[in-house]
Amino acid sequence: MKRFFYRLLPLLCIFTLLVFLGPFGDSQVCAVDREAYESLKVFNEILDMVEKSYVENVEQKTLIQGAINGMMKTLDPHSAFMTADMYKELELETKGSFGGIGIEITILGDVLTVVSPIEDTPAFQAGVEAGDKIIKIEGVSTKDITIMEAVKKLRGPKRTKVTITIMRENLAGPKDFVITRDDIKIKSVKSRIVDDHIAYLRIASFQEKTVDEVKKALQEVNKEGSPLKGLILDMRYNPGGLYNQAVEVSDVFLKSGIIVSTKGRVKDVESKFMAKDDGGEPTCPIIILVNEGTASAAEIVSGALQDNGRALILGTQTFGKGSVQTVIPLKGGSALKLTTAKYYTPKGISIQAKGITPDIVVKYFKTPEAGEASGKPVRERDLAGHIESQKEEDGKKEKVEAIKKETNDLKDDNQLKAAVDIIKSWEIFKKTSSDIRDVRDFSRKLS
DSSP states (O other), rough: OOHHHHHHHHHHHHHHHHHHHHHOOOHHHHHHHHHHHHHHHHHHHHHHHHHHHHHSSOOOHHHHHHHHHHHHHTTOOOOOOOOHHHHHHHHHTTTTTEEEEOOOOOOOOHHHHEEEEESSSSHHHHTOTTTTTEEETTTTTTTOOOOHHHHHOOOTTTTTEEEEEEOOOOOOSSSEEEEOOOEEEOOOEEEEEEEEEEEEEEEBOTTTTTHHHHHHHHHHHHSSOOOSEEEEEOTTOOBBBBBHHHHHHHHHHOOSSEEEEEOOOOGGGOEEEEEOSSSSEEEEOOOEOTTTOOOOOOHHHHHHHTTSSSOOESSOOOOOOEEEEEEEEEEGGGGEEEEEEEEEESSSSSOOTTOOOSSSEEOOOTTTTTTOOOOOOOGGGTTTTTOTTTOOOOOOOOOOOOOOOOSGGGOOOOHHHHHHHHHHHHHHTTTTTOOOHHHHHHHHOOO
């Protein structure tokens, strides 16, 4: 036990000096330092008592890690302490390949909740839906579980099984889903021609090579030789990913202007990224599809192209994650994922807990043949402990149905069809106006 006290000794000595000498006579700061010193002293005493008197022997390492986890829970839901194993899992995820079932999860109202299943994964194929509440994993309650703990339980080697118990609005009671894990290889970018010289690019997440895949996809859809009439960039249910990839993808479509800026308490995290003209940017009209599952890095791209007048945003209000997390490696292979800044769109707007408002609001609906999805949308403002927006918004949350499947048939995807119709009308309308704001007004009438 004393080893832990000795590790704190230098810090305690500094606090002691501040208590007695005071930082340049600032009594208010001195009082804060005295409180911190007293809190550390109480923590040390409690740790000592637990080690000596608890009914069973508990390793000091377990107790300290529990204290750290408790501290992180007082922050926003995106900050977390990661053990060495968890840190390795995070690194694997950014590379786009890992063993698991394929779902994006969050904690909503103290309940482990599915944000969305990832396309073409075991969870997707098993019928897991957005908004499902995971109340048990392998028969063990998920009450008070952290995101990192849940990820560790759900991931595993290919061909191993995991049972999750789900509560859903339209189910009479809890339902068990036995899912066989697989190697989850997320294809970051998919592309195709959806109509006469109208290209479709789907960005599922932002990983290490997303910008390279976007550039390659643009080359593929341009192979026919005829210039594109328009480009639809689909980022519905894109949970985000690597910040630098969002900046680079934005730059692919912009010749100039601010992409994004960040501000935090520490000067080192403040930055401003500008677009560079490399001569290869698409010149055709761009429409970006978004919904409540469009988050973080996907919102950076949407905001950058919207504020610079380069794209129309179509769909429903986005998730609203306007914060930046820094991953700080620690000794022993562990790491701290800490929210260190907020990001701002080119017009200086923070979308934290608000999201990006589409230029053209079009709710997604399913055809009668496809049936209705039962999951409710989950947004940043619904998460316990989220960082509040500059002006926290009230109001009813829209119910947006989950997009379960990509399709070439436009009649099954009304949002995609609306985007295609707008691009087809674009050429006609721009003869009378070159201002994208006028095109927005015209497009709203069409939708």
